Amino acid sequence: MAKYLLVSFKTCPWVQRAAIVLREKNIAFEFRHIEPDNRPDWFLAISPHKKVPVIRIDDATSLFESNAIAEYLDETIEPRLHPADPVQRAVNRAWTDYLPTFASQVTGFAYAEDEKSYHESIAKIPEAFGRLEKALETQKAGPFFNGARYSLVDAAYAPFLQRYIYLDRIRPIGHIAAFPRVKAWADALIARASTHSFPPAEFESMYRDAVRKRGKWLSQFVEVAQAAE
Numbered sequence: 310m311a312k313y314l315l316v317s318f319k320t321c322p323w324v325q326r327a328a329i330v331l332r333e334k335n336i337a338f339e340f341r342h343i344e345p346d347n348r349p350d351w352f353l354a355i356s357p358h359k360k361v362p363v364i365r366i367d368d369a370t371s372l373f374e375s376n377a378i379a380e381y382l383d384e385t386i387e388p389r390l391h392p393a394d395p396v397q398r399a400v401n402r403a404w405t406d407y408l409p410t411f412a413s414q415v416t417g418f419a420y421a422e423d424e425k426s427y428h429e430s431i432a433k434i435p436e437a438f439g440r441l442e443k444a445l446e447t448q449k450a451g452p453f454f455n456g457a458r459y460s461l462v463d464a465a466y467a468p469f470l471q472r473y474i475y476l477d478r479i480r481p482i483g484h485i486a487a488f489p490r491v492k493a494w495a496d497a498l499i500a501r502a503s504t505h506s507f508p509p510a511e512f513e514s515m516y517r518d519a520v521r522k523r524g525k526w527l528s529q530f531v532e533v534a535q536a537a538e
């Protein structure tokens with residue numbers, strides 16, 4: 310058995326965040342995908358909220374919550390992805406704290422039940438992108454959040470920026486074009502090998518299929534042929 314076992318749902322962005330950190334650190338791990346509708350007893354026994362990701366270490370210790378997992382991996386395995394400077398580290402942590410809000414503002418519309426709530430949800434996107442655009446401007450960096458060095462902030466936002474781009478291809482939204490730094494950041498993250506747990510085209514098709522099966526308002530726009538590509 311590998312030292313690290315990452316328990317996953319195939320399209321979960323929070324799992325992807327943990328997997329990215331493992332890949333950035335070149336850590337060998339077993340990636341075990343389970344079905345959301347059929348969570349095995351061994352998993353329920355190690356996941357207090359019954360959620361993925363869970364990382365099992367040496368078949369002895371289980372950690373949950375993607376941020377806690379990312380921080381643990383960063384504290385224990387080189388290279389450090391957090392900046393050495395304490396102020397920059399605090400800035401980075403502040404932006405990883407913002408991630409759940411960002412995720413719901415930027416991809417929450419995919420869960421809207423009807424057209425009205427879909428449009429209400431879409432209207433929240435510019436505020437979230439605007440905040441990140443300002444943060445990237447303050448960092449004066451690129452291509453990644455802190456510049457040339459990849460960080461835990463990059464690993465955190467990559468899955469959600471990738472999903473926004475995929476959702477935009479299901480039904481065009483266009484907001485990201487007004488935020489050039491966010492757009493360039495998203496492009497750099499999508500171009501990075503560590504972002505991808507599956508070949509990108511295969512994953513996009515898997516993700517579209519998951520959006521279609523969700524049965525929300527947006528689901529009707531996912532064409533079956535596209536989902537099965």
Ligand SMILES: N[C@@H](CCC(=O)N[C@@H](CS)C(=O)NCC(=O)O)C(=O)O
Binds near residue numbers: 358
């Ligand atoms: N805050 C958690 C979120 C994890 C999460 O929401 N995982 C979803 C899958 S993407 C899940 O397991 N959902 C199952 C459920 O809510 O019962 C983290 O960062 O790890």
